[in-house]
Amino acid sequence: MAxxxxxxxxxxxPRNVGTFKTEQDVDASEVGTGLVGAPACGxxxxxxxxxxxxxxxxxxxxxxxxxxAIASSSLATEMIKGMTLDQAAQIKNTQIVEELxxxxxxxxxxxxxxxxxxAAIEDYKKKRSVAASSGAPRDSAPKHLAPSGDVASRSSLDxxxxxxxxx
Amino acid sequence: xxxxxxxxxPAAPARPRSIAIPVPxxxxxxxxxxxxxxxxxxLRVVQAMLPFFTQHYGNAASRNHSFGWTAExxxxxxRAQIAALLGGDAKEIVWTSGATExxxxxxxxxASFLRKQGNHIITVETEHKSVLDTCKRLQREGFEVTYLTxxxxxxxxxxxxxxxxTDKTILVTIMxxxxxxxxxxxxxxxxAAIKAKNPKTLFHSDAVQGFGKIAFNVExxxxxxxxxxxxxxxxxxxxxxxxxxRKPRVRIDPIIxxxxxxxxxxxxxxxxxxxxxxxxxxxxxxxxxDEEQYRLAxxxxxxxxxxxxxxxxxxxxxxxxxxxxxxxxxxxxxxxxESLLMALKDVAVSSGSACTSASLEPSYVLRALxxxxxxxxxxxxxxxxxxxxxxxxxxVIELVVTSVERLRTLSPLWEMHLEGIDINSIQWTPx
Numbered sequence: 001m002a003x004x005x006x007x008x009x010x011x012x013x014p015r016n017v018g019t020f021k022t023e024q025d026v027d028a029s030e031v032g033t034g035l036v037g038a039p040a041c042g043x044x045x046x047x048x049x050x051x052x053x054x055x056x057x058x059x060x061x062x063x064x065x066x067x068x069a070i071a072s073s074s075l076a077t078e079m080i081k082g083m084t085l086d087q088a089a090q091i092k093n094t095q096i097v098e099e100l101x102x103x104x105x106x107x108x109x110x111x112x113x114x115x116x117x118x119a120a121i122e123d124y125k126k127k128r129s130v131a132a133s134s135g136a137p138r139d140s141a142p143k144h145l146a147p148s149g150d151v152a153s154r155s156s157l158d159x160x161x162x163x164x165x166x167x
Numbered sequence: 168x169x170x171x172x173x174x175x176x177p178a179a180p181a182r183p184r185s186i187a188i189p190v191p192x193x194x195x196x197x198x199x200x201x202x203x204x205x206x207x208x209x210l211r212v213v214q215a216m217l218p219f220f221t222q223h224y225g226n227a228a229s230r231n232h233s234f235g236w237t238a239e240x241x242x243x244x245x246r247a248q249i250a251a252l253l254g255g256d257a258k259e260i261v262w263t264s265g266a267t268e269x270x271x272x273x274x275x276x277x278a279s280f281l282r283k284q285g286n287h288i289i290t291v292e293t294e295h296k297s298v299l300d301t302c303k304r305l306q307r308e309g310f311e312v313t314y315l316t317x318x319x320x321x322x323x324x325x326x327x328x329x330x331x332x333t334d335k336t337i338l339v340t341i342m343x344x345x346x347x348x349x350x351x352x353x354x355x356x357x358x359a360a361i362k363a364k365n366p367k368t369l370f371h372s373d374a375v376q377g378f379g380k381i382a383f384n385v386e387x388x389x390x391x392x393x394x395x396x397x398x399x400x401x402x403x404x405x406x407x408x409x410x411x412x413r414k415p416r417v418r419i420d421p422i423i424x425x426x427x428x429x430x431x432x433x434x435x436x437x438x439x440x441x442x443x444x445x446x447x448x449x450x451x452x453x454x455x456x457d458e459e460q461y462r463l464a465x466x467x468x469x470x471x472x473x474x475x476x477x478x479x480x481x482x483x484x485x486x487x488x489x490x491x492x493x494x495x496x497x498x499x500x501x502x503x504x505e506s507l508l509m510a511l512k513d514v515a516v517s518s519g520s521a522c523t524s525a526s527l528e529p530s531y532v533l534r535a536l537x538x539x540x541x542x543x544x545x546x547x548x549x550x551x552x553x554x555x556x557x558x559x560x561x562x563v564i565e566l567v568v569t570s571v572e573r574l575r576t577l578s579p580l581w582e583m584h585l586e587g588i589d590i591n592s593i594q595w596t597p598x
Contacts, residue, residue, distance in 0.1 A: 008509075038595035040544075042540075062582060064502070
């Protein structure tokens with residue numbers, strides 16, 4: 001399958017790769033993490049947002065997945081920078097599909113990127129509310145950047161529950 | 168057996184940006200290293216074919232003029248060339264359009280002819296789709312099919328086969344070598360076991376990947392039906408053959424009716440130039456097999472060593488010992504296969520990842536071996552062939568190592584692995 005030029009461009013020069021975990025000046029309480037997908041399905045995205053004064057000041061990602069998945073998450077980090085949480089939560093996968101010219105078989109990559117944004121926002125909000133209610137110190141972030149929210153239970157070794165790509 | 172590569176030098180730091188690897192002298196891009204999918208036609212084969220397009224263009228079935236006789240003689244010569252490589256007789260070759268047709272003819276033809284004798288067929292989960300889908304169709308028509316699960320190394324045993332045999336078993340079909348993992352089945356031992364249990368049960372093999380690549384003999388393996396094709400053997404696409412034993416005579420029903428060509432088993436005008444090419448390709452393979460086998464195994468081992476000494480967390484899929492000399496199927500953990508193919512855009516290889524297929528499920532062959540889906544998604548198949556060079560291997564090693572390192576810096580799973588987190592301990596979300 002031929003990839004669109006935009007997918008290739010993001011794949012070869014991905015934006016905002018990395019994690020805030022290792023950055024000294026980033027306070028863990030400013031960070032929300034979305035970890036979506038499953039290794040057995042062939043794609044996992046981890047998207048981190050750093051929130052300051054209600055705005056997404058910065059975003060980072062790492063993705064295990066095909067070129068379109070890498071490009072979708074790279075683009076997602078670019079799109080949400082500078083947005084409010086509400087604005088970012090409104091982003092639809094179709095915007096990513098359009099921007100990257102994704103073919104039908106790759107639409108699930110854009111859905112995953114949308115899910116990653118939403119999961120990161122949820123994680124951030126959850127952390128804030130926990131911190132507010134318990135008065136816990138600001139470094140109460142999970143040790144690993146696994147999402148702190150409830151997640152569906154299933155084996156990572158079985159692809160039978162993976163989504164069917166839309167055609 | 169899934170062999171883990173030795174841990175040695177730690178991975179050099181890689182950057183998220185893709186890096187161009189210098190192309191050495193004598194290497195021209197793109198490089199074709201997908202020789203299980205098809206092969207380039209050998210120029211000597213093309214030379215042999217050419218006169219049969221414009222000079223000797225007769226119909227091999229024309230019995231009353233020299234054009235027909237010349238074509239028929241060429242076709243018979245090709246039958247002898249194929250038979251010599253199989254260890255059979257020239258009269259036992261039935262031409263088909265390829266191995267998919269040969270597999271269909273063997274399995275459906277035998278099932279139809281032997282319906283009164285029994286309705287049970289045995290095959291293996293890792294067979295080619297042209298065998299599996301044919302068996303599935305027969306199941307819908309009332310046949311019973313047993314799909315044997317191979318061991319982790321990809322091999323089935325004679326005991327597995329005979330344990331599955333019943334007095335209704337009319338056919339056992341097991342491939343010579345696998346198209347994805349290159350694993351070579353012990354057909355000789357399996358054939359002996361089948362015939363010891365029931366001499367009437369037919370034994371068929373889809374020999375496409377191993378034919379002309381490794382020593383193989385229909386008599387030693389006690390086979391009755393064997394499917395082969397030209398285009399995996401540096402011959403043209405569109406021509407294959409089914410070898411059908413004459414002594415004792417094996418009878419099958421045709422699936423294509425018509426003028427009664429090929430002893431009634433496959434009607435249709437013979438594509439003489441293709442047949443001539445197939446014959447020549449088989450002859451070259453027979454004469455050069457020993458030398459080529461050694462050369463390809465040397466290149467494959469160089470590739471294997473080059474990749475596994477420089478990259479950690481690599482896993483060879485299937486037995487490394489019982490394997491075609493030109494095959495390497497290897498998983499680069501934490502790097503999704505299609506994204507790696509994208510980095511290798513000037514090198515034609517294939518992946519067991521299924522990101523482009525109708526489902527997101529990875530290779531059924533790797534799954535049958537018990538390879539985890541998360542590892543199957545990271546598998547790459549290298550198929551080294553007659554025209555690959557050492558310089559190409561070295562370039563591919565460099566490119567793969569650099570690309571895997573780069574993609575691992577992008578991979579959250581690789582980061583977790585380095586931090587000592589077991590990815591199986593995480594509750595992943597469906598999406």
